[in-house]
Amino acid sequence: MQDQLYLRIPGPTPVPPRVLRALAQPMVGHRDPLMDERVARITARLKPLFGTQGKVFLLAGSGTLAMETLLVNLTAPGDEVLVVTNGNFGERFAAIARDHKRNVHTLSFPPGVPTDPEAFRGALAAHPNLRAVIVTHCETSTSLLNPVRELAAIVREVRPEALVLVDGVSSIAGVEMAMDAWGIDGVATGSQKALMSPPGLAIVALGPRALEAMRAVDGPRFYADLRRYEDSLAKNTTPFTPAVSLLFALDEALNLIEEEGYEGVFARHRLMRDMTRAGIRALGLPLLVEDDAYASPTVTAVDVEALGPKRVLATLREHFSVVFASGQGNLTPRIVRIGHMGYVSPSDVLHYLAAFEVTLELLGHPVRRGAAVAAAAEVYTAWATASSSPTR
Amino acid sequence: MQDQLYLRIPGPTPVPPRVLRALAQPMVGHRDPLMDERVARITARLKPLFGTQGKVFLLAGSGTLAMETLLVNLTAPGDEVLVVTNGNFGERFAAIARDHKRNVHTLSFPPGVPTDPEAFRGALAAHPNLRAVIVTHCETSTSLLNPVRELAAIVREVRPEALVLVDGVSSIAGVEMAMDAWGIDGVATGSQKALMSPPGLAIVALGPRALEAMRAVDGPRFYADLRRYEDSLAKNTTPFTPAVSLLFALDEALNLIEEEGYEGVFARHRLMRDMTRAGIRALGLPLLVEDDAYASPTVTAVDVEALGPKRVLATLREHFSVVFASGQGNLTPRIVRIGHMGYVSPSDVLHYLAAFEVTLELLGHPVRRGAAVAAAAEVYTAWATASSSPTR
Incomplete structure (x- = not known):
């Protein structure tokens, strides 16, 4: 009985009945005032889950697009970045950075082993020109939770000018995140994990420092160009047709989260x-x-x-x-x-x-x-x- | 009464009740055999709508991502491209190409005026090193339908080595397209137009020539890298988490199209x-x-x-x-x-x-x-x- 599969995988996760019903609402135009209200409500309600007073951007796409979006908006080709890898998804972030011709340094740990703060401090000390430091919060491939609060504090101390970017795909809405308080500048996530919605929304949160950096970064990007999303967000809309039904779903999932x-x-x-x-x-x-x-x-x-x-x-x-x-x-x-x-x-x-x-x-x-x-x-x-x- | 809005905009379009019900099916894992079957069935059934024996790729994203995906996979930075613009979406394609540092030539016509074949022939003659020629099939901003069959024939005659890429976002599944027969190499579309599904799927079809070209193009791309999608498609899957619910919807919408x-x-x-x-x-x-x-x-x-x-x-x-x-x-x-x-x-x-x-x-x-x-x-x-x- 296909309808009775108990989905206990780390994403996509089961979608609650209320969210499935929200998903199946009649379509509305993406420039409709009904959508503007919804985009405003969703982005405002996502901010506390990231712990930021900055901005949250919604793209149609998967979590990998959210990761790539962080990278191409906050670093430029040739920039030095340090990527900490504790498994497949850390390695994916490094591969994204290499594909986009960033100068990538990696600090790697075996599967299941957390990032060692002293080794991390040493890697920061060894690279004085880092533009960004990239860490995975929950490494979905191994079930490791990195101590991102502690790691961000070390970056703020040793390399205060570097941005801290976090893969929060399988942590956001399941694990506390306090970007602004912890000194984290950008976080990427997707709709299909702890947010209890179907896959297809890439979600990117930028703190105040990252917003400023993003506006100044020169490098090729179009669909993922957050400058366009920021302009549109000022009018509570998106530059390109959003995944309307998935926003219906996420809106209802946020109701469930707030009720709990x-x-x-x-x-x-x-x-x-x-x-x-x-x-x-x-x-x-x-x-x-x-x-x-x-x-x-x-x-x-x-x-x-x-x-x-x-x-x-x-x-x-x-x-x-x-x-x-x-x-x-x-x-x-x-x-x-x-x-x-x-x-x-x-x-x-x-x-x-x-x-x-x-x-x-x-x-x-x-x-x-x-x-x-x-x-x-x-x-x-x-x-x-x-x-x-x-x-x- | 919000539920009785008669949506007569050029996308997103109304989603049929059967498709809405399909959308609300319980989630399944994206690496589940149930999804593999579905990906195989959907991509096979999309091919006749593009008129190609090539391959059809499904990305989570909007139509603009499909356009960008065509560009970054079939041309490299610095390549010369000719973009014909008859309105906003032609201009968007030119902007995408400029953002990605292609050497962009444009041939522009006023709103509502179709591409003139002789002017088009002249533009091709003026640029001997074109890597790709980009044309909008239906220019959604003006409701113009370009004679892409005729234009592709001119490219094949004057610049046989150039690829012909078409924005088919608001034409595919509403208007005939015969890529292979007409000499068109790549077409981009989205789920939310004549395909009667919610927005959030970027769909890209490549003919045999384009597939070969794509494999050889060197240029930064990760989420949009069709080489990854081609590898995954051989196993009837996608490299990144697909928009599972939207694939449920599209599968049912294709049933409706085939029934008609x-x-x-x-x-x-x-x-x-x-x-x-x-x-x-x-x-x-x-x-x-x-x-x-x-x-x-x-x-x-x-x-x-x-x-x-x-x-x-x-x-x-x-x-x-x-x-x-x-x-x-x-x-x-x-x-x-x-x-x-x-x-x-x-x-x-x-x-x-x-x-x-x-x-x-x-x-x-x-x-x-x-x-x-x-x-x-x-x-x-x-x-x-x-x-x-x-x-x-």
Whole structure:
């Protein structure tokens, strides 16, 4: 039954029924006053999720376009940039920068290993002419959460003139971000992760310093030229036809987020991470990100090399319609990734842990029945006892 | 009543109920076999609408991204290109090429005036090193349809080595296109015009010559790099997260188009154009495109300078919930534009002509009541008598 696939991948994520209904509203013209109101309302309501008093730009496109848009608007060909890579998406940002003829330095860490602040400080010290420093907040390919607040503080101290740009594709709206307070200049995200909307919106937030820089950068760009978007945004519109239906969806998804409250949303994501990690540990499987302090609240990578990720994914889907994601690149034969962001709840975590546990038993992995749920229950009940209200 | 706006603008166009329902299907993963099937089915079914045995690429983005994608994949910085401009969208293509540092020559015609073949031949003769020639099929800002078949034949004769690239944003699926047969190498379009889907899909078709050229072009591009899309398409997928819901929609819209039949779809658009032009003439208003041979089947621009376009649009909307589009740029104080493409029928034409006629009377324009509908009726009945089946 195709309609009963439990999508637990790190994006696109399940779209709530209210958002699906919003998506299917009749079309309106993109220059219609009804759209102007909506663009104004959406961009105003996205700002707190980025933590900026700057501007938020909406482009029709995917998260990769948002990353490229940050790069081509805030650096020029030949500029020196430092890209920190902890996995595939960091490497993608470096590839984007190389394709656009930036002078790219990289600082790389193995999968699951967070950016080391001292090594980072050293890389900044080694390159005095950096125009921008690029960091991935949640590295979706490994489920690592980089300490972007701490890293941005180091840039502000060592290279105060460099811009700090962050890939926030799988973190924004699931994890706290405070661009202005933390000294982060630009963040890219997409609609299809913790924002609970279908894919197809590239979202870029620029703080005050980045806005000024963007206006001055000379370099080829047209569709991604944020100067055009800034001019249009002053009239609450977009320079090119926006993805109207996806804006209908995002507007409704923001209603859901505001009804729950930002703090409630972030707490729910942390809780889902903690329940998931406790459950996986109880199953005796290694977590790719060992240190809890750097585990993303939105996705969890589990080492199932001994069982074979392909068999795990296929069995879980065949028996229980639960869909986890495979690994990427070198990690493909080693891990599966569990997405727990957006329209996912602690209730869903209990469900997928239970289904995963039975799947492992079916594949011959030694399992103490009920262990994963029991461990997650311990996390949940401790949280519920301490908390004033249920999370949902 | 917002739900009863009759959207008669040249895009985004009304989305049929079946397509809206398809849009609201539950999300699936973009690397899911269910998506692979869909990508394969959609790209195969788009090919006949472009008239190519080449390849069709789907990007999350708007029509402008499709235009830019053509340019950056088929020409390199410094390359000489000739852009024919008959209005705003031709000028946009020239601006895209200039932003990307191409060596741009333009051949310009006043609003509503088609490209003159002899002047075009002269421009080709004057520039022996052209890498590409860019022409707008339907110039949405003026409702002109350029004779792209004839123009492409001239390029093939005078500059056989140049690529012919066409902006087909408001023509594809409303007007016949036969890329391979006519010697056209690349066409860009969007989902939100005659394809009856919401905006947010940029669609690019390349013929065999263009595919070869694209693979060899060196120049900065990442999100728009069709080499990546070609590699992914071989596995029926996309390099970056596609706009999944919009692909659901497009797949269903293609069902509707195939049920009607391509020839039926194109004939319906020509009929709507002819009915509209007859009705407008009966109202005593000038058409911006005077020559019927160059009038687009998808949109009609009407000169209402004497009445004031703003008043016309506001009155039509206030009294009858019918939404026409304003002009763009210099044409803003002069014209309104009527979109009749995609999910629009001869029945709808009778409706908007009737409403437009009453609107003109309300604004003091001398009107013989019923004249517009009478003129359209003459066109329709002649067509219905000659035709074997009703168009709908």
